[in-house]
Amino acid sequence: MIYLIRHTTPLIAKGICYGQLNIDVTDSFEAEAIEIRKVLPAGIEHVYSSPLIRCHKLAGFLFPGQSIQREPALMELACGEWEGVHWDAIPPEVIEPWMKDFVNVAIPGGESYIQMHSRVTQCFTRIAEGPHPVAIVTHGGVIRSILSHITNTPLVDSFGAFKISYGCVMQLQVTPAGLVHETLHHVTTEKEQHKPSNFKKQ
Template identity: 60%
Template sequence: MAVYLIRHTAPAIEKGICYGQADIGVLDTFEAEAAIISRHLPQHITRIHSSPLQRCRRLADHLFPELTIVNEPRLKEIHCGEWELQHWDAIPKEVIDPWMNDFVNVQIPGGESYVQMHERVVNCFNQLAAQEGTVVLVTHGGVIRSILSHITQTPLQNSFGVFAIHYGCVIKLEKHNGVFTYESLSNIPTGKEQHKPSAK
């Protein structure tokens, strides 16, 4: 069996804005980015699961117009709670510093910690990957890093440094003798993203 992980295309949001489960749209480069993704997809797909957020669901609908797509809430990005759509630099130091010091375990106010997201994502991945056939997951950067950390036993605190996950990437997972390996089929750099205050 194989699992294809696809990250959504470039979002329509100003650089430096914190977003996770905010339901933002995509840039007008969407179709060009989707065309690159489509070149790396298999012929025969058994199942397609997508984060219900529009930047993922629009891509899933575009890539697979003839197939049934299942919305899977567990494939959503990390919930940024009170920080959603705030500028990273506007979040008070006393509020963000505990998270900056331990972004894996400290819960974002009103949202999730990285480890909480990881637990729901791994639960979802194990359930979907246990079934036969080729499955496609259209999702987010944090979700893909979480899955890759899981299958490679990479500590979550190292996941941003180890896994460069760009918009529109396609990563193929294959299982051999009970162990998953991964291959990056397309992962074109799209510029540096900002996931913390600029001074940090």
Template identity: 55%
Template sequence: MSAEIYLIRHTTPAVEKGTCYGQADLDVTESFFDEAARIKEYLPAHIQTVYASPLQRCSKLAQYLFPSHNILFHDELKEINCGDWELLKWDDIPQEVVMPWMNDFVNVRIPGGESYLDLLARTTTLFEKITAQQEHAAIVSHGGVLRSILSHLTDTPLIDSFNVFKLQYGCVVKLTLQENGFVHEILHNVQSTSEQHKPSISKQ
């Protein structure tokens, strides 16, 4: 059987819509068990190794889905570092501060944090180490991390990744290694709540 890697995004986080968050250690909502049970339906029994972000919205899911595995936690799988903006309301960030990043979020670093390129670099470095093991694996992580991996595998420009890979909370994406590289298949991707990861239209 060809190596398979399952990319799993965390369930709905306990945070008010319109809040900027990345590496803030948010808890999960009361819908966690329902969401996690649906995710579990799409995961095979033959997964050998589990990697996860140590942030609790991922660690709790990884431990629920894989109770008999020794989960390997890696900081490289954390969401983008939002630096000075962590847990601020998007619309409360001054326009002159947020707009340079809005205009070029791929290259411009969030003050005190990361750019999308920074996230891509650390994420894909670890991903290449994971694939070198040639095992059936699962990666429980965040939307930005999973989009980075998929962009890397498909040569999708990062600036297009949010439109190309519309990954909802609790999504499951199966990667299968073939002769010419990995192919991906979205197994589960149900929109449960709307998200806001930038200022509102009126702010812009």
């Protein structure tokens, strides 16, 4: 089994583009982490985490005393010049090319979704071929990228296809037909904002 675990609620105002900013988590961290721990089986000895604090802090809480392998390839999308900026404050002429084709167009000073997907899937394949059970503590974009990879879902459709809340836990099981995913833990929370509020899908 492979367990994909998203970090808990980050300590940042809604609407701020935070990508790879190394931000902490809110005061609800422990309560959220306890709920995550309830759905995880005992005996997970192999743990990988994004090196950003919101992920490796959760990994340390869930798997105390264990060696946690920090993998830079498991970090969220690099948002370059937009890190720490409110989505609505990015000038339309700057953001529109990316919004029209975020899969292939890189954020200024950052990366495109396909670039992130490449590094994530290479890392995931290596982890998946190793010993199981294994846990991967990471980010929403990374989990969507992995799920797109194992289900052959186009990246452009991944946000609509996969609902990944803060603290979400996805279980991946190896079958003769490939990896099958199941949601073990999902929290219905206030909708996140990862694009301009006035954006309308073309």
